[in-house]
Amino acid sequence: MPAHVGCGVVVSQWFMGGQEMPSVIERILDLARWAPSGDNTQPWRFEIKDDRHVLVHGFDTREHCVYDLGGFGSQIAHGALLETLRIAATSYGRRTEVVRSEDAYETRPIYDVRFYQDAQIESDPLLPYIERRCTQRRPFRMHPLTPEEKKALEDSVGNAYTIQWIEGWGGRWAMSKLQFCSAWIRLTIPEAYEVHRSIIQWNARESEDRIPDAAVGLDPLTLKLMRWAMGSWQRVAFLNEYLAGHVLPRIELDLLPALRCAAHFALLRNDEPQGIDDAVDSGRALQRFWLTATQLGLQLQPEMTPLIFSRYVRLGVPFTRFEPATRRAREVAILLERLLAVPPGRAVFMGRVGHGHPPLARSTRHPLDKLLVPSSAE
Numbered sequence: 515m516p517a518h519v520g521c522g523v524v525v526s527q528w529f530m531g532g533q534e535m536p537s538v539i540e541r542i543l544d545l546a547r548w549a550p551s552g553d554n555t556q557p558w559r560f561e562i563k564d565d566r567h568v569l570v571h572g573f574d575t576r577e578h579c580v581y582d583l584g585g586f587g588s589q590i591a592h593g594a595l596l597e598t599l600r601i602a603a604t605s606y607g608r609r610t611e612v613v614r615s616e617d618a619y620e621t622r623p624i625y626d627v628r629f630y631q632d633a634q635i636e637s638d639p640l641l642p643y644i645e646r647r648c649t650q651r652r653p654f655r656m657h658p659l660t661p662e663e664k665k666a667l668e669d670s671v672g673n674a675y676t677i678q679w680i681e682g683w684g685g686r687w688a689m690s691k692l693q694f695c696s697a698w699i700r701l702t703i704p705e706a707y708e709v710h711r712s713i714i715q716w717n718a719r720e721s722e723d724r725i726p727d728a729a730v731g732l733d734p735l736t737l738k739l740m741r742w743a744m745g746s747w748q749r750v751a752f753l754n755e756y757l758a759g760h761v762l763p764r765i766e767l768d769l770l771p772a773l774r775c776a777a778h779f780a781l782l783r784n785d786e787p788q789g790i791d792d793a794v795d796s797g798r799a800l801q802r803f804w805l806t807a808t809q810l811g812l813q814l815q816p817e818m819t820p821l822i823f824s825r826y827v828r829l830g831v832p833f834t835r836f837e838p839a840t841r842r843a844r845e846v847a848i849l850l851e852r853l854l855a856v857p858p859g860r861a862v863f864m865g866r867v868g869h870g871h872p873p874l875a876r877s878t879r880h881p882l883d884k885l886l887v888p889s890s891a892e
């Protein structure tokens with residue numbers, strides 16, 4: 515299946531199967547499922563109540579994923595999904611209203627989404643980029659962003675957010691050091707090993723529910739070595755302890771890509787996020803930023819681990835049984851604080867952008883029918 519597929523595929527399958535054409539709400543959901551989520555977890559299921567009403571059943575992965583502290587990463591993804599739903603609905607002249615149910619557990623939030631036909635609604639200019647937007651983990655070109663590109667990206671996030679650019683040789687070098695340091699934690703703690711093992715699909719260029727190994731950003735030889743090492747935690751621990759097995763992947767996945775880009779960005783909220791609604795709102799801003807980058811022909815890769823490990827330090831929450839990593843997380847927190855212009859708690863997302871080739875491998879998505887849950891009676 516090509517990388518840029520989406521609602522077209524479902525529509526043609528419907529046709530070929532001689533079944534009924536998908537409803538408008540199915541088409542909207544089919545497009546919206548291309549929203550990004552950490553490790554392609556797609557933490558949402560859809561309950562269609564009628565053609566103008568859907569319940570989005572969210573969930574988070576905090577129980578088993580070290581990168582989802584307090585469910586924050588999943589909540590950002592929920593926001594990205596809701597924003598994508600809004601944009602997708604404009605293609606049918608529909609306005610969207612979302613209310614989060616007060617009764618649901620925070621770990622399993624329910625978003626009540628209603629669509630209204632509205633003559634004022636025009637097709638959103640970001641609509642054509644929903645399926646094209648994707649994560650590129652390989653190096654980009656280094657020529658700087660133009661003032662126009664920066665302005666378009668800054669404007670996309672709305673008044674409650676600003677963008678801090680980290681650029682020039684000095685900025686990119688500082689970010690490379692931060693990423694290199696943070697990656698040491700990622701590659702040495704058993705808690706992250708468990709996550710990586712479950713989210714990489716080996717020998718794949720596409721993956722419906724994970725990240726294909728070809729999209730991770732490693733050269734074929736290092737990838738082979740990594741695949742072998744990841745067969746057991748003992749192998750990883752041995753390679754790390756005696757052969758500095760973490761160094762090569764950190765250079766290839768973190769240090770070099772952080773140097774080879776136009777700029778890094780931090781998405782800053784005007785105030786520190788206080789709970790799920792603020793996280794969801796941040797996810798909405800992120801998705802507008804990412805789609806705008808795609809519209810400008812820019813590649814983007816999130817760089818979230820420094821934020822995540824610093825947050826563990828700030829909140830005093832233990833995250834690993836490997837004590838040296840706790841100390842390293844304190845270093846990451848200090849480096850991040852030096853880099854950011856505001857208190858780190860206000861940074862909700864970080865990444866790098868630049869011109870470059872789109873990836874040859876990418877995560878795809880669960881087909882819509884796998885994401886639908888039966889509608890329960892009112």
Ligand SMILES: Cc1cc2nc3c(=O)[nH]c(=O)nc-3n(C[C@H](O)[C@H](O)[C@H](O)COP(=O)(O)O)c2cc1C
Pocket residue numbers: 548549550551552553554555587588590591594647648649650651724725815816817818819876877
């Ligand atoms: C909240 C969040 C955090 C993410 N963190 C990272 C990250 O630290 N590094 C990375 O390479 N990709 C990261 N991603 C990108 C996801 O892995 C990616 O969106 C997902 O696998 C789907 O792939 P696609 O973006 O190519 O459609 C993140 C995405 C989200 C929404």
